[in-house]
Amino acid sequence: MTASAILAVDGLVAGYEPGVPIVRGVSIDVKQGEIVILLGPNGAGKSTLVRAIAGLVPVFAGSVRLAGHDITGVPAHRIVHQGMAFVPQTENVFTALTIEENLQLAGHILPASARARQTEAMYGLFPDLGRQRRLAAGRLSGGQRQMLAIARALMIQPKLLMLDEVSAGLSPKLVEAVFAKLVEIRRSGATILLVEQNARAALAVGDRAYVLAEGQNRHEGAAMALGNDPVVARLYLGGMAAARGRSANP
């Protein structure tokens, strides 16, 4: 672990029920300014891992350190105060609240002036949202909701932004737009941890990636290299495997 590691997860064992660990001793780290991707087949425990880091899933062993502070076992609602923002896969905005209210709610830990400033900044980053700020979030399209979910997470100017399959259910064009947005966000200094099923698109924007399977680490490396590795692709990255396998072995 270097001094610039924003997130350091060490030997994490976690699950919903004691005695039934889903994450079985995983270690990952994310350095300042990186986009790190978490990949792996269904049931690998990727979602459970980030939810455990976010304090939503009980941790049985191991540790989680955020910017050097031990946050293992900190309840979910306090993690935000530590500077970590999480965007869950589904139900990630309050549909009964307006766009503006969603953002104001997320920014409640900021002083009023900072909150107002950040809200405007989010509207700058996501002009679509700014145009309809009084619209109930429930009336937004899937893509717009994801944007709102991301904007909501960014309100606290988090040290670490974690996203769980943010591209799920979106059209390829929207996926491109979302990932382009993440790159833009990273450019302004954010650190991002991304759980993704859509390996190809994710690896294109990521710096490094970890491959998990059955709750444990399997591979890690630079995103590019991992993406081009046929063994990894065939074993863990599903659909990509068929395409690459076929082209590599005529």
Added chain:
Amino acid sequence: MTLQFLADGLVMGAMTGLGAIGLTLTYSILRFANFTHGDLISWGAYLTLTLALLIGAVVPNGGSIGPFSFGWPVLAAGLIAMALTGLLALALDFLLFARLRRRGTAIIMVIASFGASLALRSLLEFLFTSEPTYFSREIQIAMPIGAGIHVTPDQLCSLGLTALLVSAMHLLLTRSHTGRAMRAVSENPALARIVGIDVAAVIRTTWLLGGALACAAGVMLGLTVQIRPYMGFDLLLPLFAAAILGGIGSVPGAVLGGLIVGLAESAGVQFIGANYRAAIAFLLLLLVLLIKPTGLFGVRA
């Protein structure tokens, strides 16, 4: 036929609506039908009565205020009692509901609330007997306000106070962080935690507010009708009808629902007779549940 029932219905409906606000909030945020809410109304009235007697005995006061039947002791007592009733609700949660909630069976909580409600009003009956009592023995003269309708100053005060409290609640829910947090927890507690909301604190606030509003409704009911141990419990069906009719989780819905229930009841009494008054709210409730269970302004599908 007079239009008196309109006035009576509005006054009763306003109080029902006020009580229903607390019920709809706890229902939507805590996700169970709280049968004790009616008894919080009764406890609010009795706490106010007791405190008012104490204050009146200790502090010299100038009798009733203007045209109203109550004096400063009742007002001061009412405010203190609102806080106390809120604390009572909180205590019930701490002792009973919170622990059952951790076990995870919502229906057991309804059974528990049913039992707690019985115990609460029986305790009132034990402490105060079942004899009806009043804040003051002054008889209020109903003033004509046209169209054959008469209202007492107390009733007008009741309406005004209800409007005030409802507006305050509306502002709280729409303009303050606490209110947004409550709406957020009502929709999705897990996501609320993710954005940093202390759900346990929101739950505590909900109980406090619900209890305080119930107390206010109880005081008004005690002023305009009478105080007896079953006063709140007898209001339970109308409260549920109002909350469900308005849409669980909606404050304006609860108020509107209360007014509709109140008017329907008084119209029923006018045209059919007083004996089956309690059945009217029930029939309304049944209609709503069968036709549109989400109610008028249902916030959650």
Added chain:
Amino acid sequence: MLDLLGYGAFFLVTALSYAIICLGLNIQWGQTGLFNVGVAGFVAVGAYTSALLTTPAAAGRFGGFELPIAVGWIGAMLAAALCAGVVGAVTLRLRADYLAITTFGIAVGIQLVALNAQGLTGGPFGIAFIPRPFAALAETPLAFSLANLALVGGVTLLGFFALERLVRSPWGRVLRAIREDETAAAALGKNANLYRLQAFTLGGALMGLAGAVQAHFIGFIAPDNYVPALTFQVWAMLIVGGAGNNRGAILGAVVVWGLWSLTGFAMSVVFPPEQQARAAALQIVAIGVVLAVILLLRPRGILGEQKTVSRHIEAADISA
């Protein structure tokens, strides 16, 4: 000694009549997961039906058929079953807490009718002169109580064994399947609502029978007997004994009725006669507290559920 025996028999007859109600509630809640908070209403329907069928004529009131007690009891079951059937057909598809509120309202409505429809039910004065089984023995209290105990005990045992057979039958299995996972049960081609309706009706019939049994043992009924406190007592009995369990239903009835009688006795000793009404109120508080404690410490009751309802059903997701 004989006095004690007599009192014991009297106590048991009452406790067992409650046990029959509990058996009915057990089918509805324990086996099928239906949350009936209007128990008192169905008991009232049975009691009044039987009373109206068997009592002599009274001025200004419907009835006076003076039919045999057995006819009254069967009529009670049928009337309560019909009532439950109608209520169930309309409301069983509502989700659990709405069903609770609705059945609560039904019971309030039934009590209102009993209180106000004087021409039908005798209004607040109730119905008196209800014929008592073994009335010929009324002169010798002990023999009278024992004979009635034999009768009620027999009815309870009959009901118990019949229900035990039913619970273990394919019908019972479908009920529990529906309680656990309705979608799966539907996939097997079972019409969930029909089964629920059958269970609700059967439970209602038992409650009506119990109402009739109680009415004929006491000889007099009034609307005041059928209040939410009765519903609450029965729920307490079922939970203490162990919901989901026929043996638990009977045991719970005896235990809670014992507690009730004990606290009633304690109250009468501690409080002077003119304070008895207040004492009765305190008694209810005591029972309420006891039930709350049981729910907190041992929600499974004494005999526990034979099979746990899935932990994943209805888990309140706001728990910390």
